[in-house]
Amino acid sequence: MTIQHTDTGTDRTDFVRQWEEWHAQHEQNLADPHGFLAVTSLRWLDGEPTRFPDAPGAWSSTDDGVTVQLDEGEELTVQGAVVRGQYHFGVIAERASLLATAGDAAIEVAKRGGHDILRPRHPDNKLLLDYTHTPAYAPDHRWALTGRYLPFDAPRSVTVGAAVEGLQHVYDAPGQVDFALDGRTYRLTAFNGKQPGSLLVLFTDATSGVTTYAANRSVSIPPPDDQGTVVIDFNRATNLPCAFTDLATCPLPPAENKLPVAIEAGEKIPYERTGGR
Template structure:
């Protein structure tokens, strides 16, 4: 897939009618029932998980079935979630940093409707680098901060990727990716807060070769959702992933944050 095709698909996913640009609020649940202006029902959580109480005239769609009254959505695992329907909206119910959250996603949210794409550096092969995956003796749990103050995330790290930029030896602590055996890194660099988003960028890394060789394609470094919306709980890079070089590749500061 060419860089242009990849970037187009990435932007299309971001601008999905129920994607991150459609989020209209971020709500942390407690044992006290709360109502939110952009979602039906009164929401709470407790030892048994998330509960929503729907008033007369209110309904949600769960697993394709319209429901009313009290609905027990159960205990949600960390970094997991479920989506329930509310008209043309989707109500995301998830657990992030140990907290149950509700994030309504409305297709007509102006942030999504007005989305014009994401600026990026022109792809340059000099930023497609070869690295070496060096596994830790045993995977480590690493705690990182989050875009939301007071929130923390814990990720399992299988090791580091070592590489060079302009003769400078560098390393990134990596986490397990979505596909089995794949990896990803969260990082900042000397462009962060200047031409690229200040808090973080993400780099997906394919499964290492049997000898540990990996390709670091920084031309495909992407923004996380927090670069676009304040309603994201994105993780921040570990301290050691603050690269002392200017990675002039990948996505830049979104127009929405310029």
């Protein structure tokens, strides 16, 4: 079920060029001044108003949502408006995030695993300043596979673990995708992707913990065609934020998405986890 490519120099060159353009954009997004590499702490909020050294105000969380009490001289900008004194963010939906700004910092207010969290992001964070690039396997046609999308009759709730011990995430899975590799068929549970109709697969494989990050990787899949055919391009498998920082709450793959084969494609273990460059 591998994609049929005409094995010409032109096709190979175009394939590599498209991958390089995609990966350059991915790297640019990763190095965003307010991206995950800029996160300086992960705070779990509760009913006691608490101040933190990397964010203005005293923060608390109740059943009514997240509230910050700003002292005189402190302010945040929320959705373009400057706020002072007490500000109530309201109830935040699971997996949603709101970004307020304070000077050149962004203050993320979010809910993960049923808990309200605060995650300040500072563009002068050392992890971001030191970042160069993420190593990856060279793009190879062999890892761009065709498969089938197998929708469920109705979305199924799937509970998975998280990079943070004791935390769980619940996702709606619209279906599964299967593909063949070296004469064997594999089937993976898929979640909804960022774009309408697209899919997202979390997985590990035999390279995990060896050349790729141990806990997880993800691959985005464009919407299936009218026959349910999908393209699973493992060359575009990427690390989740937890591959770079312990201040992330990334989901782990469901058990059925732990592949017994080595997917030697996509991003490798970040240098930040190996101490190298």
